[in-house]
Amino acid sequence: MLKFLLLVTLGGIAYYLYLKNKKDKGLEPSSGITDAQVKTLLRISGNKLTAETLAKKTRTEVAEAEEKLKAEYMEGKLEIDEEDGVVFYYKK
The missing domain is CATH 1.10.10.10 (Winged helix-like DNA-binding domain superfamily/Winged helix DNA-binding domain)
Structure with missing residues (x-):
């Protein structure tokens, strides 16, 4: 059970960092039409x-x-x- 909780926590942290990195690199949908x-x-x-x-x-x-x-x-x-x-x- 402890391994499962650790895995879920690490997965959540990894996903948060992925989203933060994605936003920092400007990969979100751009505003404005070119x-x-x-x-x-x-x-x-x-x-x-x-x-x-x-x-x-x-x-x-x-x-x-x-x-x-x-x-x-x-x-x-x-x-x-x-x-x-x-x-x-x-x-x-």
Whole structure:
């Protein structure tokens, strides 16, 4: 029984250190959407992207994806089109 408790305790400590090390190295999901992610998803999706798709693929909130796509539009990198109430972003 003592060996079992020791093993469980050591396992818990090892797991804690693993999580701490993982966070210290920046391996947690990143915040923010990069230009490369937008460019890649546009290429993969046939040059047609919605904020919902971007949010789902980058594991971010839809509001953050909309903000990123609107910023790209304001910079002149993307064009906007609306079909059936859904806003699509296209590469210029």
